[in-house]
Amino acid sequence: MRNSQWSPGSTALLPAVAVDLVVFTLIEGRLQVRLATRDEEPFAGVLALPGGFVRSDENLDEAAAREFVEETGLARLRTHLEQLRSYGDVARDPRGRAFSVAYLVLAPGVPDPVPGTEPARSRWLPIEAALASRLAFDHAAILRDGLDRVRGKLEYSSLATAFCPAEFTVAELRVVYEAVWGRPLDPRNFHRKITGTPGLLVETGRARREGPGRPATLYRAGLVNTLNPPLTRD
Amino acid sequence: MRNSQWSPGSTALLPAVAVDLVVFTLIEGRLQVRLATRDEEPFAGVLALPGGFVRSDENLDEAAAREFVEETGLARLRTHLEQLRSYGDVARDPRGRAFSVAYLVLAPGVPDPVPGTEPARSRWLPIEAALASRLAFDHAAILRDGLDRVRGKLEYSSLATAFCPAEFTVAELRVVYEAVWGRPLDPRNFHRKITGTPGLLVETGRARREGPGRPATLYRAGLVNTLNPPLTRD
DNA sequence: ATAATAGTGTCTTTTAGACAATATCAC
DNA sequence: GTGATATTGTCTAAAAGACACTATTAT
Known part of the structure; x- marks a missing residue:
């Protein structure tokens, strides 16, 4: 050319x-x-x-x-x-x-x-x-x-949701973090941290039943895409 | 060409x-x-x-x-x-x-x-x-x-030291943060935070007397260049 | 009932941020 | 001394991390 x-x-x-x-x-x-x-x-x-x-x-x-x-x-x-x-x-x-x-x-x-x-x-x-x-x-x-x-x-961001389908559970999001960081995270603290950041996730109202255990709430990514305070790797 | x-x-x-x-x-x-x-x-x-x-x-x-x-x-x-x-x-x-x-x-x-x-x-x-x-x-x-x-x-880094001469005081470093962020920082908390991160700053042993007030210890940038936990802007 | 996963509460330790108190100088 | 800046200490509120506990399902 x-x-x-x-x-x-x-x-x-x-x-x-x-x-x-x-x-x-x-x-x-x-x-x-x-x-x-x-x-x-x-x-x-x-x-x-x-x-x-x-x-x-x-x-x-x-x-x-x-x-x-x-x-x-x-x-x-x-x-x-x-x-x-x-x-x-x-x-x-x-x-x-x-x-x-x-x-x-x-x-x-x-x-x-x-x-x-x-x-x-x-x-x-x-x-x-x-x-x-x-x-x-x-x-x-x-x-x-x-x-x-x-x-x-x-x-410090909601980037992990980009690995997930449009609707996802907190556990699915945690698996993203664990795969990318290569180490396990405490499911309970993770749940509190993620759902405690206003605007990050939006409840769809529905839930997903997957094998045994309590059904997990389904979320969509919210408009907020900064995680403040951040999750730490250490 | x-x-x-x-x-x-x-x-x-x-x-x-x-x-x-x-x-x-x-x-x-x-x-x-x-x-x-x-x-x-x-x-x-x-x-x-x-x-x-x-x-x-x-x-x-x-x-x-x-x-x-x-x-x-x-x-x-x-x-x-x-x-x-x-x-x-x-x-x-x-x-x-x-x-x-x-x-x-x-x-x-x-x-x-x-x-x-x-x-x-x-x-x-x-x-x-x-x-x-x-x-x-x-x-x-x-x-x-x-x-x-x-x-x-x-x-989250020691980048601010790049604005300073080879030897500098904690107050000089704080002025960098204040100029870049456009807001004042508490000199006492800043001092504790910066000097409390091991390896970030290295004491030269000397001090600088600049007008009135207690002379300030002179530091050089250390080998550590990550600030963990970070300083926050908010 | 039992096992499994989801989600909440509680406690301890760490850190941020406000600010009092002390140290050391010029004048 | 007074005023200024450096540095340390103290207190409170927030957050991190460990982990007990409750909720809801499949089997």
Whole structure:
């Protein structure tokens, strides 16, 4: 593609700009990240974050949303999408100078895997396995930054609700925290803390009966999205 | 400049990539930001953040550091520099597609202004004045984001020490918080909180006598840079 | 009835914030 | 001395975290 805006006389560097996505979801109570096996050089056969080049007629957020749909095949509905940070080291792409704007994406309601299905080119990987895998380019650093962001943001925001379906129980929300932080939380203190923050959750009036035990109240995410005082990881 | 890495057959968009700097300092106990009057179109005569294009042989952090020195004339020593976020809306630059990676820069020890000096093309502006001014491109949004970042990060980090000289008193550090947050803090509770976080500050053994009153102990920034539990703004 | 999960109450420890009291200086 | 700033101590209210207890279901 010819560059139609910046004249050859300009002093500006003209690199490629891509978006890369750190897409998290919860499957079977465990935090999972979306990775795809590359089928082209460089890094053919190596796992990489989903992503692609930004087009000339789209904003960064739009490029991230488009790549999310293209690469995961999931519906854009109810996904949380926020910019993470940018990566632009001179040598990060052996093909030449390339910038990447990374996005953090949280996708709720991903279908459970069908047992016996062979792993496709693009698939979900538990976070521990992803961190231990070799990733293409600087994607290991990007994944690390995305994980740090989501872990930190659960402390002081309602971000955890982005992992849940439209209606959810306090226990489901607690499982999100436990999966992301990798440690158990006291269900009773968690319940008091979450329901005690005005506006964070809205009762639907209905309840869900799931196996034995008292039915759990169903909530929707409220308009308040700051958790003050915060939940602490320690 | 010819683009030497991405062939014309590539599908990648080739835009210009710049760094823009939100440079804060404290002058006369007030938070100030560095702005320059543009002398070229577009936005000739309008205030803008310092910044410039990334060169082909430098990383993003290096470009930010270089632009800081070039545009402010200040020494790079003891400045804090961290990436803020990136901006890439299709229409953000009327000359064509352009991305900007914004950086937050904290510069300590800026000399007090000489009264009677006419304002130069590049100068410090109190934050309230800067927020009320018309800024070029999307620089008002970038400034806003930079201010939010520094305000938020004072709560849970040692970032405020980046506004101070190498050795400073607890009162100097408190003035930083008061200037950035725009509200007074109780000197006694602040002192107890800051000095009670192990590793955050290191006593130099010396003290500073400044006018009347008991001399203040001089500290250096310690190795710990997380404030736990945090200071709250409310 | 029993086991399981949801939700409330109670207690102890920690922290925030208000503010009294003391320490050490310039004048 | 007086006035100013630094630093420590004390008190109260709020919150965290541990955990007993009650509520409501499936079996």
